Amino acid sequence: PRKKKALDVSGDVLDKVNDLLNASGQILKKEPKKKANKYGLTPGKSPFPDYVKPTPEDCEEVNSLLSALHGEVKVPEVIPPPSMEVTGCGEVPDLLDAILRTLLSASTTANNANLSLKGLKDKFHLRESGVGKGSINWEAVHKADLDTVIDAIKSGGLAKVKGTNIKKILDAVYEQNCIRRDALLKEKETGNPANIPGAKHETQEQKDAEIAKANENMLSMDHLFEMTTEEAMEEMTKLPGIGVKTASCVVLFCMKRPSFAVDTHVWRHCKWLGWVPATATRDQTFSHCEVRVPDHMKYSLHQLFLKHGKTCGRCRANTSAGTEEWNNTNCPIDHLVNRTEKRKMAGNSSVGKAKPHNGKK
Numbered sequence: 586p587r588k589k590k591a592l593d594v595s596g597d598v599l600d601k602v603n604d605l606l607n608a609s610g611q612i613l614k615k616e617p618k619k620k621a622n623k624y625g626l627t628p629g630k631s632p633f634p635d636y637v638k639p640t641p642e643d644c645e646e647v648n649s650l651l652s653a654l655h656g657e658v659k660v661p662e663v664i665p666p667p668s669m670e671v672t673g674c675g676e677v678p679d680l681l682d683a684i685l686r687t688l689l690s691a692s693t694t695a696n697n698a699n700l701s702l703k704g705l706k707d708k709f710h711l712r713e714s715g716v717g718k719g720s721i722n723w724e725a726v727h728k729a730d731l732d733t734v735i736d737a738i739k740s741g742g743l744a745k746v747k748g749t750n751i752k753k754i755l756d757a758v759y760e761q762n763c764i765r766r767d768a769l770l771k772e773k774e775t776g777n778p779a780n781i782p783g784a785k786h787e788t789q790e791q792k793d794a795e796i797a798k799a800n801e802n803m804l805s806m807d808h809l810f811e812m813t814t815e816e817a818m819e820e821m822t823k824l825p826g827i828g829v830k831t832a833s834c835v836v837l838f839c840m841k842r843p844s845f846a847v848d849t850h851v852w853r854h855c856k857w858l859g860w861v862p863a864t865a866t867r868d869q870t871f872s873h874c875e876v877r878v879p880d881h882m883k884y885s886l887h888q889l890f891l892k893h894g895k896t897c898g899r900c901r902a903n904t905s906a907g908t909e910e911w912n913n914t915n916c917p918i919d920h921l922v923n924r925t926e927k928r929k930m931a932g933n934s935s936v937g938k939a940k941p942h943n944g945k946k
Contacts, residue, residue, distance in 0.1 A: 655889055
């Protein structure tokens with residue numbers, strides 16, 4: 586017959602048992618592990634911990650050189666009223682409006698995004714009250730059928746994808762606000778804390794205000810202002826079609842918090858400057874530079890890289906070495922960058938052989 590395995594009653598094992606029991610002797614449930622961010626974000630940590638660039642001095646140098654060419658960039662003291670001429674990337678007071686405008690601006694030209702905004706205005710008109718007054722009436726968009734929304738933005742391109750995501754976002758926000766309102770009402774009734782994102786940061790007065798606002802307008806995401814930046818980013822990136830860049834832009838421009846939003850121009854410059862490894866993805870570039878770039882320069886460097894990337898005869902994506910424009914361009918950061926694309930090197934002896942950056946310790 587098989588021998589029974591002896592029961593281990595050593596101190597270590599008994600300690601583990603006690604760890605699973607509360608004071609009443611009941612078995613405690615294990616806390617579920619927090620899911621990793623679906624975009625692989627690592628808040629407060631770099632995905633390249635041994636990569637020491639950019640240093641604060643690197644950032645100061647580039648910021649100074651580009652400011653001398655393009656003008657000093659300052660964070661606006663007040664968020665302007667919503668423009669109906671320019672879609673923008675979140676520079677509006679209402680957070681949901683900021684998200685949806687940034688979505689319209691993604692993967693297209695500014696002109697196309699503006700055409701989409703005009704189409705929505707013509708079809709659904711403007712909000713007449715609240716924080717989003719003067720911008721798109723998103724309540725009317727929410728009530729409309731999908732085909733009507735797609736038709737309204739078709740002149741801006743990518744209408745089916747963007748229209749579908751807009752409708753899904755509005756549905757999700759409406760549902761989330763119903764859940765939040767009911768959870769806050771239940772907390773008020775029972776005294777048991779509401780298990781919803783950001784509630785632990787709110788005072789009772791703020792919770793009452795959120796309930797009142799929800800009763801008036803279910804299409805609001807202003808409760809994100811009470812969350813940490815990490816929590817707000819996580820909530821935004823749960824929405825359909827909203828990635829890291831869009832969420833970071835909303836944090837930077839609408840929430841007025843430091844965030845190193847990485848669009849295609851910022852990403853290109855960060856790789857050329859050796860601030861991230863050449864193989865870094867856009868989201869890895871965000872995570873790394875969010876840690877390395879000083880907060881007080883995140884807004885200005887984002888705006889300067891954007892402007893420089895659109896206007897410089899050497900740093901624009903579609904320029905080539907050896908052309909008349911290239912040779913006539915005096916790029917202030919030319920001595921700092923390593924443009925490795927073939928079109929940026931071929932046929933121009935002044936470019937020389939590319940020297941790889943090494944930002945490791």
